[in-house]
Amino acid sequence: MYAFDIERPTSVADAVAALKDEDAQALGGGQTLIPTLKQRLAAPSKLVSLTGIADMQGIANDGDTLRIGGATTHATVAVDTADTYPALADLASHIGDPAVRNRGTIGGSLANNDPSACYPAVALASGATIITNTREIAADDYFQGMFTTALEDGEIVTAISMPVPEKANYQKFVQPASRFALVGVFVAKFADGVRVAVTGASNEGVHRWTEAEDALSADFSAGAIAGLTVSADNLIADLHGSPEYRAHLVKVMTGRAVAAAS
């Protein structure tokens, strides 16, 4: 790692001010950023740790929407949403391993937007709003391709507003070495329709499968997608799976998620 300083502000305002310095970068749980720094793929002059900011911690429930602080760890989400949004809790409890979950944060995951990460799928399928220090961004506008989001330099994900569906489920086909999703599908059924978000599959990162959404909004059963096909165009090709294999998995995982949704 190149040398850098670390600041640990206790308010969002102080963190925003600290991030104004040239080459300053936010530090969430560090579970992605620290390995990146070790490889010298990033060279910030200063890291601004967000985990000491009380306003960015914890989960509030206002009935049909959860407000999750941007620095809330995966482990806390897994425990504290078990009753309010079980499919979200289940997703969080299967990210990486226990030590990763004790450090990694939802804001860090959403800011990173790894094409195989889990949180982007639940945020997009739930129609979440990403709340930053300056604005609110709809999930549909926030995710802009692999490792790319609508965030500006120095903008902090302070919270996520997550509508709770009537029924939901996440099916992750685990890539066993990394424990990320080889393909993951999050299905969320709301009173006004179904949203389906796919992670791990596309070169464009997390995305919605709109044909499945239409079919499932008309008939919420695994059979409703039986006649659909997923195109392999622009899906990820790597040593773990071909685009055709991933296309197949998208449909299989969607069917399983619908069958398991509760």
Next chain:
Amino acid sequence: MTTVTMTVNGKPVSENVEGRTLLSTLLRDDLRLTGTHIGCDTSQCGACVVHVNGEAVKSCTMFAIEADGAEVSTIEGQANADGSLNVIQQAFQDHHGLQCGFCTPGMVMTTASLLKENPKPTEAEVRTYLEGNICRCTGYHNIVKAIMAASGQDVSAIAAE
């Protein structure tokens, strides 16, 4: 350099560290607590797992400054007060849960977290909880057996008797 203060295995310590100093570096190089092992340094293997404020973390993937003010425990603090092995360590010895022993500190620390959260885990729960701890020697069966034994459960049904 920044001065960080924390308790490590119950003892107060204070050290000067750089921003980029990892918690694992502070423990191993500054405090000479070399029981915390570095297997991969890329947050994959879990040999470096310690507890920070009671939670298992990979000390190679946390900065020392982030542990300022925290209570840290490492494998060196796990034995009983009289120096005898604690229940988990003894079970690893009894059930041959280690061969080279490189992964063992992380395995023991992760097991301590598991049993705190879930005092009587099933075999499947044990295997799932160990997903972030890699062992290149044992094939895991005897580790799982040791953990089942440490939690006071019957180990006769576990594979690789």
